[in-house]
Amino acid sequence: MKDITLKPTTLRSATASGRICLGAEGVALVRERRVDKGDVLETARIAGILAVKHTAAWLPHCHPIPVLDAELRFAFADDALAIEARVRTIAATGVEMEALTAVSAAALCVYDMMKPHVATEVLRIEDIRLTEKTGGKSQFGRRLANARAAVIVLSDTVAAGKKPDTAGKAVAEGLGQAGFTIAGYEVLPDEPAQLDTRLRAWLAQAPELIVTVGGTGVGPRDKTVETVRPLLSTELPGLMEAARAFGQARTPYAMLSRGIAGLAGNTVICTFPGSRKGAEETLAALLPGLVHLIEVCRIGRPHPGGYT
Incomplete structure (x- = not known):
């Protein structure tokens, strides 16, 4: 299965629809509950909900996920039954396949119950498709255009040439993949005065992001x-709280990071941990928020939630 260990969890929803042709007489039988095998709609509803719970067992590349809400709706047409399924979760992957599977299973259930009553040439399942999905990268952007980022690595051993940098390069690569232009990458020893000088020099160039x-x-x-905090005009504690929570789900050592983040003017500054794994996890956790924050700050348009 695809590795989703670095994907953040979000509230995700998917809606799928389909229909099964029954003919006018078949629709009347279902509507009037005169089908030999029982109540078609309630049985199909149960079949769809069961299918949601078993999707990962049927489709090899689907991840097992917690299903927090599943609902099926039916609507009659002149000669067909329309089926709609909505599924919701809070997870690192979406529920599109669960919704599609629910509609498929419900339609098959109707087919099974109606085949003694409807001619084979009339009974037909059709137009099963995804109609809506929310959450994940489709809703929370992870790419940005026309934004500059500078990456500053703090390490005595790397600055002395005793070992290569992997964490900073991984961050620069990840930011590049997210659409940032890497305006600068540099390695410094753990000397506060040098870091302060370089941060002020970068802030004078006003990049959108310094990491x-x-x-x-x-x-x-x-x-x-201690060096970064005095430069911040507005601290954003939620960013690093999110990073620590994301990391804590993967290693107990994430709680030891003292990282902070905030705005220095219109530049976002984030302090990532020095291990490659920690840096990669921090970027994965923060990227949707950073993209949104930088878009709002740079463009200055009102936020849908009310802040500017």
Whole structure:
């Protein structure tokens, strides 16, 4: 199955629809509950809900996910029965296949119950399709155009040439894949004065994003947080809270990160941990929020929720 370990969980919803042709007489039988095998609509509803719960067992590449809500609706046409299914979850992957499977199973159930009553040439399942989905990358953007980012790595050992940088390069690569132009990448020792000088130099160029990588731990030379905080005009604690929560679900050590984030003018500054895994997880957790924040700050349009 596809690796989704770095995808953030969001509220996701999918709606699918389809129809089964029954002919006018078949529709009347279902509507009047005169089918030999029982109540068609309620039986098909149960079949659809059961199918939602078993989708991962039927489709090899579907991930098992918690189904938080599943609902099937039916509507009569002159010669057909319309079926609609909506499924919701909070997960790292969507529920499109669950909704489609629900409609398919419900339609098959109707077919099975109606085949003694409707001629084969009339009985037909058709037009099963996804009609709507929300959540995930379709709703929360993870790409940005025309935005610049600078990446500053803080590490005594990397700056001294004793080991290669992997965390900072992974962040730069991830930002590039998200549409950022990497305006700068540099490695500094864990010296607060040097970091302060370079941050002020970058802020003078007003990039949309500055990411520091390293120096957020509890070591005696981990002073990134102390250096960055005085430069922030508006702290955004929710960003790093989200990153720590995301990391905490993957390693208990994420709780030890002291990373902060905020605005320095119109530039967003985020302090990432120095390990490659920690940096990658932090970027994965923050990217949707960063993309949205930078779009709002840069364009200055009113936010749908009311803030500007």
